[in-house]
Amino acid sequence: MALRVTALAGGVGGAKLVDGLAAVLPPGNLTVVVNTGDDFDHLGLRICPDLDTVLYTLGGIANPTTGWGRDHESWNFMASVKAMQGADWFQLGDKDVALHVLRTQALRQGMTLSQFVQRVSHSLGIRVPVLPMTDDPVPTVVETEEGDLPFQTYFVARRCEPKVKGFRFEGASHARPAPGVLDSLTRADLVLFCPSNPWVSLDPILAIPGIRQAIASRTVVGVSPIVGGRAIKGPAAKMFRELGLKAEAIAVAEHFKGLVDGFVIDRQDQAQAEDIQKMGIQTLVTGTVMHDGAARASLAEDVLNLAGTLLEMETTP
Amino acid sequence: MALRVTALAGGVGGAKLVDGLAAVLPPGNLTVVVNTGDDFDHLGLRICPDLDTVLYTLGGIANPTTGWGRDHESWNFMASVKAMQGADWFQLGDKDVALHVLRTQALRQGMTLSQFVQRVSHSLGIRVPVLPMTDDPVPTVVETEEGDLPFQTYFVARRCEPKVKGFRFEGASHARPAPGVLDSLTRADLVLFCPSNPWVSLDPILAIPGIRQAIASRTVVGVSPIVGGRAIKGPAAKMFRELGLKAEAIAVAEHFKGLVDGFVIDRQDQAQAEDIQKMGIQTLVTGTVMHDGAARASLAEDVLNLAGTLLEMETTP
Numbered sequence: 001m002a003l004r005v006t007a008l009a010g011g012v013g014g015a016k017l018v019d020g021l022a023a024v025l026p027p028g029n030l031t032v033v034v035n036t037g038d039d040f041d042h043l044g045l046r047i048c049p050d051l052d053t054v055l056y057t058l059g060g061i062a063n064p065t066t067g068w069g070r071d072h073e074s075w076n077f078m079a080s081v082k083a084m085q086g087a088d089w090f091q092l093g094d095k096d097v098a099l100h101v102l103r104t105q106a107l108r109q110g111m112t113l114s115q116f117v118q119r120v121s122h123s124l125g126i127r128v129p130v131l132p133m134t135d136d137p138v139p140t141v142v143e144t145e146e147g148d149l150p151f152q153t154y155f156v157a158r159r160c161e162p163k164v165k166g167f168r169f170e171g172a173s174h175a176r177p178a179p180g181v182l183d184s185l186t187r188a189d190l191v192l193f194c195p196s197n198p199w200v201s202l203d204p205i206l207a208i209p210g211i212r213q214a215i216a217s218r219t220v221v222g223v224s225p226i227v228g229g230r231a232i233k234g235p236a237a238k239m240f241r242e243l244g245l246k247a248e249a250i251a252v253a254e255h256f257k258g259l260v261d262g263f264v265i266d267r268q269d270q271a272q273a274e275d276i277q278k279m280g281i282q283t284l285v286t287g288t289v290m291h292d293g294a295a296r297a298s299l300a301e302d303v304l305n306l307a308g309t310l311l312e313m314e315t316t317p
Numbered sequence: 318m319a320l321r322v323t324a325l326a327g328g329v330g331g332a333k334l335v336d337g338l339a340a341v342l343p344p345g346n347l348t349v350v351v352n353t354g355d356d357f358d359h360l361g362l363r364i365c366p367d368l369d370t371v372l373y374t375l376g377g378i379a380n381p382t383t384g385w386g387r388d389h390e391s392w393n394f395m396a397s398v399k400a401m402q403g404a405d406w407f408q409l410g411d412k413d414v415a416l417h418v419l420r421t422q423a424l425r426q427g428m429t430l431s432q433f434v435q436r437v438s439h440s441l442g443i444r445v446p447v448l449p450m451t452d453d454p455v456p457t458v459v460e461t462e463e464g465d466l467p468f469q470t471y472f473v474a475r476r477c478e479p480k481v482k483g484f485r486f487e488g489a490s491h492a493r494p495a496p497g498v499l500d501s502l503t504r505a506d507l508v509l510f511c512p513s514n515p516w517v518s519l520d521p522i523l524a525i526p527g528i529r530q531a532i533a534s535r536t537v538v539g540v541s542p543i544v545g546g547r548a549i550k551g552p553a554a555k556m557f558r559e560l561g562l563k564a565e566a567i568a569v570a571e572h573f574k575g576l577v578d579g580f581v582i583d584r585q586d587q588a589q590a591e592d593i594q595k596m597g598i599q600t601l602v603t604g605t606v607m608h609d610g611a612a613r614a615s616l617a618e619d620v621l622n623l624a625g626t627l628l629e630m631e632t633t634p
Contacts, residue, residue, distance in 0.1 A: 044422030076391045080415035084440040094411035098397035101418070105361030123401045 003307055006031045006188040008133075010201025011038075011050045012067035012233050013225050013290075014194035015057035017303070018128070020296030021192075022058060024304070027127045031184040032058075033211075035196070036113070036132045037140035037169055037204030040152045042090050043081070045100040046107055049152075050201065051117060051132055052099060059124035067233065070095040089157045114178045129180065133205045136175040140200050141168040151200065160235040164242040167199055172207040185214040190307040193222035195288060197236040198255045212259070219310050221262040221303055224249035227288060228268040250276050257281070262306045264288060264299075282310055320624055323348045323505040325450075327518025328355075328367045329384035329550050330542050330607075331511035332374035334620070335445070337613030338509075339375060341621065344444045348501040349375075350528075352513070353430070353449045354457035354486055354521030357469045359407050360398070362417040363424055366469075367518065368434060368449055369416060376441035384550065387412040406474045431495045446497065450522045453492040457517050458485040468517065477552040481559045484516055489524040502531040507624040510539035512605060514553040515572045516560075529576070536627050538579040538620055541566035544605060545585040567593050574598070579623045581605060581616075599627055 002025055007018050009032055018032050032054060039048045049068070056062035056070060063069045073093035082088040092100065099120065106116045112135040121130055142154040144162035154162060185191060196202055206212055226249050231237040237247035245251045249265040250272040256263075263281045265272060266288040276283045284306045290296045319342055324335050326349055335349050349371060356365045366385070373379035373387060380386045390410035399405040409417065416437065423433045429452040438447055459471040461479035471479060502508060513519055523529055543566050548554040554564035562568045566582040567589040573580075580598045582589060583605040593600045601623045607613045 043418050044425055045418065070397070074391050074393045074411060076411035077394060077415050077418075080387070080412040081419065084415065084419055084437055086415065086419045094391060094393035095397040097414065097418070098394050098401065098403065101360050101362065101394075101414070102398065102401055102403045108361055120401055 002026050002029050003189040003304060003311075004029050004187060005190045005192055005304075005307075006033060006184045007192040007194055008033050008035075008196075008202055008205045009050070009054060009194040010035045010196030011053040014050070014196040014201065015054045015062070016067065016290040016296050017192075017194045017223060017299060018054060019057050019293070020290065020298070020300035021303075022128050023293070023297045024300045031129045031131065031180070031188070033131050033133055033181050033184070033205060035201045035204050036134060037138055037200060038151050038155070039137070040139065040150060042152070043087060043092075044104070045092075045097070046104045047090075047092075047100050048103070048113070048132070051130070052096070054130055055099075055117070055120060055124060055126065058121075058126045058128055058130065061124070069093055090152065112178075114180070129184070131180050131184065132178045133181065133211070134175040134208050135178050136171060138172045138175045138204060138208070139170050140204055141170055142200070143168060155235070160238060164239050166243075167203065169204045169207045172204070173209065175208050177208050177210050181208075182210050182214050185211065185218065188218055189311060190304070191215045191218045191220045192303060193220065193256060193260060195223040195225040195232065197225060197231070197234055197239070198252055199236065199239050206259075215259065219262075219307055219314065220260045221264065221307050221310070222252065222256050222260040223264040223288060223299070223303065224252045224266065224269070226252055227266040232289060248272060253279060253281055253283075262310050264303060264306060282306065282313075319343050319346050320506040320621060320628075321346050321504060322507045322509055322621075322624075323350060323501045324509040324511050325350050325352075325513075325519055325522045326367070326371055326511040327352045327513030328370040331367070331513040331518065332371045332379070333384065333607040333613050334509075334511045334540060334616060335371060336374050336610070337607065337615070337617035338620075339445050340610070340614045341617045348446045348448065348497070348505070350448050350450055350498050350501070350522060352518045352521050353451060354455055354517060355468050355472070356454070357456065357467060359469070360404060360409075361421070362409075362414070363421045364407075364409075364417050365420070365430070365449070368447070369413070371447055372416075372434070372437060372441060372443065375438075375443045375445055375447065378441070386410055407469065429495075431497070446501070448497050448501065449495045450498065450528070451492040451525050452495050453488060455486050455489045455492045455521060455525070457521055458487055459517070460485060472552070477555060481556050483560075484520065486521045486524040489521070490526065492525050494525050494527050498525075499527050499531050502528065502535065505535055506628060507621070508532045508535045508537045509620060510537065510573060510577060512540040512542040512549065514542060514548070514551055514556070515569055516553065516556050523576075532576065536579075536624055536631065537577045538581065538624050538627070539569065539573050539577040540581040540605060540616070540620060541569045541583065541586070543569055544583040549606060565589060570596060570598055570600075579627050581620060581623060599623065599630075
């Protein structure tokens with residue numbers, strides 16, 4: 001019987017693996033819980049980058065080159081904003097902006113983020129339940145040597161240049177998991193930490209009260225977002241180094257020690273497998289770079305196999 | 318010496334004549350006061366159709382075919398809204414939506430509509446002061462045989478089909494003219510009623526307290542929006558008929574009797590000139606259909622000549 005999986009995901013890497021899981025799991029066996037710490041208001045619009053990347057990817061309308069944003073996108077909105085001297089440091093495509101406008105309107109009318117995501121998922125024909133980690137605002141603040149920066153200011157406006165000292169998820173302690181999140185985690189055979197940034201994609205999810213507790217008794221598998229000492233996408237490796245850690249798969253495993261039962265690393269990092277294994281974490285070495293749909297599905301299968309082994313070990317006396 | 322002109326304008330016809338005036342008058346001699354009765358909230362965005370048509374036209378970025386909207390426009394935003402089952406009855410181009418997003422943000426941040434229009438005018442290199450009639454909301458309600466309809470519902474969603482019984486400008490009695498409006502009218506040598514819809518473009522402006530009084534002592538010239546029994550654009554002719562009036566240039570002159578000193582009609586309506594003249598309104602017959610920039614400037618010159626004659630008559634004992 002197919003496993004019930006709840007995946008915790010950030011943006012591009014998370015979206016790709018979730019897409020692979022959706023391809024190999026029966027509908028109804030997969031739920032995605034998405035980081036909303038990156039969400040922010042820009043040009044008066046509410047923007048949820050990770051949620052949108054997951055929705056676009058599962059809806060089959062993501063930009064295949066960038067992994068985020070819409071396919072066949074045009075940029076006349078942005079050019080027009082710029083011509084009118086509006087803020088143009090955050091790129092919004094013409095198709096993409098429609099989602100932000102509809103969301104901003106819905107939230108202002110009193111709809112929750114969860115409800116809006118559900119409505120859009122339905123419109124886009126997405127059958128996998130996509131859940132924001134919370135409907136409450138929990139903005140990630142990046143503590144840098146230049147002071148505290150809102151996440152998108154650090155990430156986009158400042159291109160991750162300021163040296164990182166730490167992270168804060170504002171309001172997390174009072175936030176409630178979005179409807180369905182705890183329920184789906186509690187019922188999951190496997191909780192998957194997607195290959196997303198540990199610091200700013202997965203930690204915000206884990207900071208929501210109740211989520212750590214809900215996964216404590218679950219079988220948890222993580223996939224390293226760091227391959228060959230580099231992040232496939234984004235600043236994860238740079239963050240590890242700036243925090244005085246090695247930017248290696250094993251550092252990610254170390255970060256999640258006590259939470260993950262299994263860990264998937266890339267063949268390039270095979271040499272680290274033994275040390276991760278010594279931490280009491282069942283380690284699988286495979287190809288983790290998802291160049292295409294087949295690679296997404298293949299990694300999903302590998303993850304499920306590792307989870308199957310772990311679950312079998314649990315039930316074997 | 319060139320006249321100081323303040324033009325009262327609605328959308329396309331008004332914008333074209335104002336553009337003609339801008340071409341023949343020295344900078345500083347022209348001010349435009351624009352109808353905001355058509356303004357409405359749509360998809361959570363504040364949309365001001367007449368103001369935008371005037372801004373795009375004076376900025377040289379209007380769609381030359383439609384007369385409204387942006388040139389070289391694309392429609393990916395709208396397609397994306399539709400795909401997500403958002404409201405798609407009001408067309409918003411990708412470039413156009415940038416203006417609505419920026420305006421919505423500015424208004425929410427406490428900027429007035431006037432201030433926003435000034436900022437955008439500056440960005441677009443528009444040297445003619447463009448003033449909304451008021452910064453207060455004064456939505457036009459169309460009283461029809463099917464009941465009261467918000468203007469854009471009547472105009473766009475219902476394609477002007479419901480039979481008109483009357484019009485209401487909600488909140489007009491408490492609205493204040495936008496900063497600069499009364500001042501510009503009081504200082505004008507000529508107040509021009511552009512060839513805009515009398516019922517839903519010019520009457521809303523005249524409904525703002527203080528505006529009628531300010532123009533009472535001014536030389537006022539109107540240009541008929543009805544040519545050969547038809548409106549060049551929009552439902553003006555249909556409205557006249559449904560209100561039991563003839564859809565003719567003379568009916569427009571009759572509508573503004575007591576306000577206008579001079580009136581400009583098209584050659585097609587030459588037969589009505591004598592009767593308009595008998596109403597005590599100095600009438601000029603010329604080509605009023607503005608097919609191109611030259612026609613805009615030419616009509617502007619005709620209007621200024623008529624105004625010159627009227628002003629001379631006033632000062633001649």
